[in-house]
Amino acid sequence: MGSGVQDRPMIELRHVYKWFGAQAVLSDVSLAVARGGRVVVCGPSGAGKSTMIRCINRLEDHQQGEIFVDGMELTADVKQIEAIRREVGMVFQQFNLFPHLTVLENLTLAPIRVRRMSRREAEDLAMLHLERVRIPEQAGKYPAQLSGGQQQRVAIARALCMKPQVMLFDEPTSALDPEMIKEVLDVMLELAQSGMTMICVTHEMGFAREMADMLVFMDRGEVIETAPPDLFFTAPRNERTRLFLGQILRR
Amino acid sequence: MSVGLTRALRWTRANLFNTPLNGTLTVVIAFLLLRFLSPMIDWAVLRASLSARDDRACAAVGGACWAFIRDWFRFLIFGRYPYAQQWRPAIVLVIFVALLLASFSRRLPARRLAPAWLGGLGAVALLMRGGVLGMPYVETGLWNGLPLTLILAAGGLGASFPLALLLALGRRSSLPALRVICTCYIEAARGIPFIAWLFLMLVLLPLFLPPGLVIAKLWRAEIAFALFIAAYLAEVVRGGLQAIPRGQYEAADALGLGYAQKTLRVILPQALALTIPAQVNTFIGAFKDTALISIIGLFDVLQDTNTALNDPAWRMAYVEGYLFTGVIYFAFCYSMSLYSRGLERHLGQGRR
Ligand SMILES: Nc1ncnc2c1ncn2[C@@H]1O[C@H](COP(=O)(O)OP(=O)(O)OP(=O)(O)O)[C@@H](O)[C@H]1O
Ligand SMILES: [Mg+2]
Numbered sequence: 336m337g338s339g340v341q342d343r344p345m346i347e348l349r350h351v352y353k354w355f356g357a358q359a360v361l362s363d364v365s366l367a368v369a370r371g372g373r374v375v376v377c378g379p380s381g382a383g384k385s386t387m388i389r390c391i392n393r394l395e396d397h398q399q400g401e402i403f404v405d406g407m408e409l410t411a412d413v414k415q416i417e418a419i420r421r422e423v424g425m426v427f428q429q430f431n432l433f434p435h436l437t438v439l440e441n442l443t444l445a446p447i448r449v450r451r452m453s454r455r456e457a458e459d460l461a462m463l464h465l466e467r468v469r470i471p472e473q474a475g476k477y478p479a480q481l482s483g484g485q486q487q488r489v490a491i492a493r494a495l496c497m498k499p500q501v502m503l504f505d506e507p508t509s510a511l512d513p514e515m516i517k518e519v520l521d522v523m524l525e526l527a528q529s530g531m532t533m534i535c536v537t538h539e540m541g542f543a544r545e546m547a548d549m550l551v552f553m554d555r556g557e558v559i560e561t562a563p564p565d566l567f568f569t570a571p572r573n574e575r576t577r578l579f580l581g582q583i584l585r586r
Numbered sequence: 587m588s589v590g591l592t593r594a595l596r597w598t599r600a601n602l603f604n605t606p607l608n609g610t611l612t613v614v615i616a617f618l619l620l621r622f623l624s625p626m627i628d629w630a631v632l633r634a635s636l637s638a639r640d641d642r643a644c645a646a647v648g649g650a651c652w653a654f655i656r657d658w659f660r661f662l663i664f665g666r667y668p669y670a671q672q673w674r675p676a677i678v679l680v681i682f683v684a685l686l687l688a689s690f691s692r693r694l695p696a697r698r699l700a701p702a703w704l705g706g707l708g709a710v711a712l713l714m715r716g717g718v719l720g721m722p723y724v725e726t727g728l729w730n731g732l733p734l735t736l737i738l739a740a741g742g743l744g745a746s747f748p749l750a751l752l753l754a755l756g757r758r759s760s761l762p763a764l765r766v767i768c769t770c771y772i773e774a775a776r777g778i779p780f781i782a783w784l785f786l787m788l789v790l791l792p793l794f795l796p797p798g799l800v801i802a803k804l805w806r807a808e809i810a811f812a813l814f815i816a817a818y819l820a821e822v823v824r825g826g827l828q829a830i831p832r833g834q835y836e837a838a839d840a841l842g843l844g845y846a847q848k849t850l851r852v853i854l855p856q857a858l859a860l861t862i863p864a865q866v867n868t869f870i871g872a873f874k875d876t877a878l879i880s881i882i883g884l885f886d887v888l889q890d891t892n893t894a895l896n897d898p899a900w901r902m903a904y905v906e907g908y909l910f911t912g913v914i915y916f917a918f919c920y921s922m923s924l925y926s927r928g929l930e931r932h933l934g935q936g937r938r
Contacts, residue, residue, distance in 0.1 A: 394836050420842040431837035435855050435933075444851060445841035497841060 343406055345370045345501055345532045346391060351400035353386060353556075360386045361397065362556045368501075368534060368549075373527050375543040376536045378553035379579060384536045387553070388503045391534070392423040405500055421449060424494030428506040430486045432478040438465070438489050439474040442496045450497065457496070464492040468522050484515030488522055495526075502526065504535040538583060544568060552576045641902035654903035655910050658894040662910065665730020665890045671722060674713045675733040681706050681713075682736045690925045703744060710737060726804040730885035732914065734804075738876045738886070739918075742811035743869055749812065750819035755849065757824055768820075775817030780878055784810050788882060807879050815872045822864045826857030859933045866926035870919045887911055 344367040353361040360383045368374050376384050389395040390402060393409055393416045402409040404419045433441050442461035446452045452460070465471040468488035470481075478486055487507055494502060504523070508516040520542045527533055527546045537543060543550060543564065550567040552560040552575075560567070560576045571577045603609040633649025636656060644651035655662065663679075664672045685706045689699055714733065717723035729737070756768035775783065787810030788803065795801065830853055838848040858865075880889035891907045894900070900907075 392840055394839060417842050417844060420840060423840070425837075425840040427833060427837065429833050431831075431833035433834065433837070433852055433856075435859060445843060448847045448851065449842045449844075493841070 344368055344403070345372065345405060346534070347401075347403040348387075348390075349401045349403075351387075351390065351397045351402060353383075353390065353395065353397045353399075360556050361390070364400070364553075364556070364558050366551065366558060366561070368532060370500075370532055371530050372532055372549065373547050374534045374549045374551055375547040376534065376551045376553060377538060377540075377543070377579070377583075378559075381555075382553040383556040384553055385505050388425075388505055388534055388536060391501075391503060392420050392425055394425075421497060422500045423503060424497055424499035424501070425503045426487070426490050426494055426505070426507045428509050430478070430483075430490045430510070432486055432490055432493070434478050436477075437474070438470075438476055438478065438481070441478070441489060442493050445493075446496050460496055461492070464495045465489075467495070467525075468492045469518075482515060483511045484518045487511065487515075487519045491519075491522055491526070501532045501534070504533065504537070506536050506538070508537065508539060540568075540580075540583060552579065554579070640899040645902065651900070651903040651906050654894075654900045654906050657900070658897070661731075661894055662890050662907070663732050663887070665728075665734070665885045665893070667728050667730055667733075668722070668724060671716070671724060674716065674721065674724075675729075675731070678710045678713050678733045679736070681710055682733075682740065686921065690921065690928070703740070707737075707741060707744070726802040729804065731890045732887045734884065735876050735886045735888075736918075737804075738808055738811060738879060739873045741808050742815060742876070743872060745808075745812035746815040746819055746872075749816035750823055751854065753816060753820035754823035754827060757820065758827055772817045772820055775814055776821070780814055780875055781881055783814050784879065784882055786810075787813065803882065804884060807882060807884060811872075811876070811879070815868065818868050818872075819865065822861050822868055823857060825864065826859075826861035827853065829860055830856055859930075862926050862930050862933070866922055870922055873919055873922070874915060887914060 346366070346368040348364055348366045351361055351364045352359065364383075364387055366374075366387075376388065378384055386395055390397045390409075391404065396411070397409075405422055407415060407419055409416065409419060432438075433444070436444065439458065439461055442464065443452075443454065443457040446457040446460060447454060450457075462471055462474065465474055468491055470485055470488055473481060473485060473489070478489065481489065487510075491502075491507075507523070508519050511519065516539070520539060523533075523535070524542070524546055533546075535543075535546070547564050550560075550562055550564055551558055552567075552571075552573070554575050560571060560573045562571070567576075568580065571580060602612040628649070630650050633647050635644045635647050635649060635651055635653050638644045638647070638651060638653040641651055641654070644653065660669070660672060664675050667675050685703060688702065710733075712718065713721070714729050714737075715724060715726075753768050753772055756764045757772065759765050759768070778786070784807065788806050791806050791809060792800070834852055834856065835848065838852045843852065877886055877888045880886055880892075885893070888911055891911045895904050895907050
């Protein structure tokens with residue numbers, strides 16, 4: 336690989352706009368995440384955080400601007416979209432595990448059908464990742480038989496089984512009871528230490544400080560401030576960021 | 587002995603007479619059962635004639651005329667299929683029952699089910715038709731009775747299923763043309779009475795075939811039947827598709843699954859499992875609707891009974907005749923119902 340490829344950002348958004356009807360949900364959003372970069376996105380409800388990261392794997396389409404993932408541009412081309420989705424794992428607030436499949440089947444489905452792995456290979460990989468998220472003993476169960484925290488860890492393992500270059504998290508702990516939040520955040524911290532490129536929408540500021548190398552504050556569809564964690568928390572430049580941090584840290 | 591008796595008494599008191607209301611209900615129901623059941627048993631068993639020569643002899647005894655069933659048994663089941671060759675449809679019935687049992691007991695893994703039924707139906711057609719292996723050829727017009735009913739039902743229901751899936755998916759497609767075609771087809775088939783649809787298809791189907799190719803009325807009826815049920819079944823499946831949360835589609839998309847894999851592995855299995863009761867409802871209704879094909883001159887199991895009752899000796903035995911036919915229909919419909927209940931339990935295991 337030439338150094339040119341290495342230097343390009345893993346994810347790049349350039350002047351991205353999106354409207355729902357007349358409402359601008361993203362306006363002029365630009366963001367670059369380097370390979371191995373760990374970004375936490377925060378902001379008030381309705382700021383467009385979910386919409387932005389869902390644009391990165393085309394669960395939503397953007398209407399203006401450019402999005403690049405690993406050098407590939409996201410266009411309406413289905414083949415290109417599927418190629419990008421193979422490289423981008425996503426973890427949802429509501430887990431979205433497949434309820435009719437066992438944990439192991441949830442993990443092996445895409446590697447077998449999309450990556451064309453053999454069943455043996457996919458199952459070995461699945462067990463490896465289940466161990467990584469510390470629930471190998473649940474492999475034969477159905478999602479409904481697991482706690483919320485366990486389900487979310489399965490969802491993380493499911494995304495990892497596709498060997499993605501990037502992981503997106505949309506408020507992965509917001510649907511969890513407080514006592515389960517830590518077990519999920521711990522798994523994510525380990526993942527961050529392993530060098531994975533990550534973008535995470537979360538309001539867990541302690542976690543953000545520990546995991547992120549960059550924080551992004553969004554409000555009303557715009558990126559208001561981008562800063563490394565020490566600056567972001569101690570010396571935010573923007574008034575709105577300060578207000579938001581004041582509210583969220585007081586809680 | 588006395589231990590058993592006390593236990594029975596205790597059970598009776600605990601379950602049948604535990605409250606004044608329950609006690610009253612027990613007495614009332616017992617009275618009604620005796621009042622209506624005893625004449626039934628009297629008619630169907632105690633005073634029934636198994637060896638009478640005609641309906642007048644039965645009437646003299648005053649009970650059920652099962653002698654009619656005994657006399658006409660083979661015709662009621664096999665109709666006008668050549669008498670000496672009736673071992674062939676008899677084997678056909680055995681094949682059907684074996685296939686049903688194998689499917690119901692889940693002996694066969696799900697992915698072998700379709701090939702097993704296809705092979706079974708092939709063997710059935712071969713046996714009925716003959717013309718090979720020394721079996722004389724029998725034209726489809728003589729395929730009567732229960733085998734005909736089962737061939738229509740199994741073939742029609744089997745063929746309607748994949749068609750219904752395509753129609754349901756098509757109706758939810760993002761391609762407007764496909765959506766319009768599927769919607770029009772479903773609404774048309776549902777908006778026409780089955781009998782009218784049957785006549786329409788008998789006439790219309792040959793127009794779509796290359797000239798010179800003639801297919802027997804039986805197969806045209808089978809196709810019409812499958813096309814008709816598919817419309818109803820498609821709506822049932824669509825209901826299931828609608829119930830799948832958006833997150834399931836998004837999770838499949840995010841994993842990079844294409845449309846076919848997403849539909850086949852994630853969405854359809856859930857939609858089908860959700861709609862089992864409604865599917866079976868449609869199937870049971872359709873099974874009974876096979877009786878309507880007698881109107882185009884095919885002799886199903888109900889039509890055999892009508893024909894047998896033309897025998898001057900047994901004119902008055904219609905209650906017995908229709909009871910017999912009713913029991914046959916009931917046996918198949920009820921077994922479908924039992925099967926669906928087992929399947930629901932099996933698919934429901936810890937999944938919701
Ligand atoms: N499908 C949709 N149709 C119309 N408007 C939508 C749709 N999805 C989102 N929006 C609007 O877009 C805006 C941004 O929504 P988004 O979900 O991205 O916010 P968010 O920052 O993730 O908020 P939260 O913290 O509540 O999750 C909101 O005003 C929302 O009402
Ligand atoms: Mg959101």
